[in-house]
Amino acid sequence: MSKVADQMGADFVLALGDNFYYKGVDSVDSPRFQDTFESVYTAKSLRVPWYVLAGNHDHAGNVKAQIEYSQKSNRWKFPSYYYELNFHIPNTGKTLTIIMLDTIMLCGNSDDYMDEKPRGPLRAVDANRQLAWLQERTGSVHGRLPAGGRPLPCVVRVRTLAPQSAFCRGFIPCLINTRPLLTSVGHDHNLQYIEESGVGYVVSGAGNFLDPDVRHWNHVPKGSVKFFTGQASTLGGFVHAEVTKNKMIVTFYQAKGTSLYRTVLSQRNFE
Template identity: 75%
Template sequence: MALTLVSILMAAIPVTYCYPTAFQDLGEISSKTSIKFLAVGDWGGVPYPPYITAVQKATAREMSKVAEQMGADFILALGDNFYYRGVDSVDSPRFKDTFENVYTAKSLQVPWYVVAGNHDHAGNVKAQIEYSQKSDRWKFPSYYYELNFRIPNTGKMLTIIMLDTIMLCGNSDDFVDEKPRGPLRAVDANRQLIWLQERLARSKADFLLVAGHYPVWSVSEHGPTECLLQRLHPLLIKYKATAYLCGHDHNLQYIEESGVGYIVSGAGNFLDPDVRHWNKVPEGSIRFFTGQASTLGGFIHAEVTKNKMIVTFFQAKGTSLYRTVLSQRDLLLGGNL
C-alpha cells in the first residue's frame, strides 16, 4: 500500500519540479579516470552597477585558474545566484551582468548545474529555469533534480541530488535574520521529500552527494537549519550519503558527522567571519572554517576517483586552505539493503 501511495504521489509531481534521470555527458573521456568539479554558492553580485562585487570578481578569477590547472568538468552553483531579489524574467540583464560577463574564462565554459537560494525565491525562479534554453552552460532543468555520472574508465558512478531547500523549508529574510518558518506550500515540500527519499533509497552510486542552499550544519550567522535537521539529516545518514554541499552562510566550512561530510561553500560574493553558532554543531565535528575578508572569497574543488573523493577549499587570493578525503559508500552494510 505504501509503495502504491508513493507511486501515485510521484506520478503527480509536476514536470517543472523534478527532472527525468539520465547520465550526463562528460565529453572526451578517453584517458580520464576521475570526475572533477567546482562548487560555489552565494555568488550573485548586486542589483546595481557594476552588478558584481570585488569578492565575486576575485573568486571568478581564481576559479578559472584552478579549473585550468586542476580540471573542472562542471560547476555546482549552490543558490543566491542573483542578489537581492533574484531575476524578474528570462530576459533580465542580470544573466549577462552577473553571470555571463563575469565567468568568462575558457576553463569555466562547462556546465553550471544550478539550484535556487532564498534570494532567488524572492524573484522569479521559473525565469532562471527557463534561462537554460538560452545558455549553453546554464543547466537548471527544474527546481530539484538528479545528476548521474559514470566515472570514466572505472566502472564507478557518481550521483548528485540537487534540492530546492527553500521549497522544502520556506524562505528567510536575511535582513532581519529570520529562519525559515515553513514551506509556502506543504504539498510541494512533501512531494520533494518523497521524491528525495525514493532517489536515495534506490541509489547504488559509489559516491552520493546531495546539494542545496540552506546548510544542515553551520557554525556561522544562520547556524544549523532546523527543518533540514529534521527532514534531511536522518536520510543522509540512513542512505549513506557521501557529502552534503550548500551555501547560505558567506564563508567556507567543513563539518563531518555520522560519516557524512558537510561542505559549506558560500563565499562567492560576500564574506562573513561570524561564528556565533560554533557550539550548535556536534562536538568535535568542525574540521575547517574561514570567512576572513583577507581570503578575498572562496570555493571548493572536488575530484571523484575510483575509490575516493578529494575536496580542496580554495581562497580567491590564490592558495588552497584545507583538503579532506571522503571514502566511497559501503553499500554492503545496511543503508540500501
C-alpha cells in the same frame, strides 16, 4: 576559479543558490544574466556546464525565469526546481549521482538580516512532493551527494567547482531528519568543513559575501568543525572536488587561487 579549473580540471560547476542578489531576476531577458554571469565567467576553463539551483534571494524574484534561461545559454543548466544528475566516473564502472534540492521549497524562506530560521514551506504539497522524491532517490544508494541552497552540513575529470554554493547555517529543524542524506549545503557566507559520524559536510558560501560569525558552531557536535574561514582577507573563495573510484578529494581555495584546506572523503559502506 578559472586558474584552478585550468590547472586541476573542471567538468562542471555547481551554482547552488543566491545567483542574483538581492531579489533574483524578473524575467528571462533580465540584463543580470549577462552582467553577473556570461560576462564574468568568460575563461575557457569555465565554459563547462553550470548546474544551477535557486537560493532564498532567487526566490524573491522569478525562479521560472532562471529555469527558462537554460534555453538561451549553452552552459546554464537549470531544468527544474530540483533534479538529479548522474556522471560516469572515468575508468571505473561507477556513477556519481548528485541530488539537486530546492531547500527554500522544502523549508520556506527567511530574512538574512534578521538571522531568522525559515518560516516553513509556502506550499506544503510542493514540499512534501520534493521530500518524497528525495527519499525515493536516497533510500539505498552509494555515492550520492545531495546539494541544496539552505544549510545543513559538492563539488569532478568527474571534477567540479562550487563558487557560491549550497553546501550550513546551523541545522534547520525541517531538514534535520534528512541527515546524513544531505551532505553539501551552504547558506553561511564563508567556507567550512564539518565532519560528523564519518559524514563530511561542505560549506561553500563565500562567492559574494564573507561572514566570520561562528555562533552556529554551538549547533554542531563539539570538535566537528575541521575548517572554517570567513575572513575578509581571503577575498572570498570556492571549493574544488575530484571524485575517483573510491574517494572524493575536496579542496577549499581563496579567491586568488591559494589552497586553504584539503580533505579526502572515502566511500562509505552503507551495507
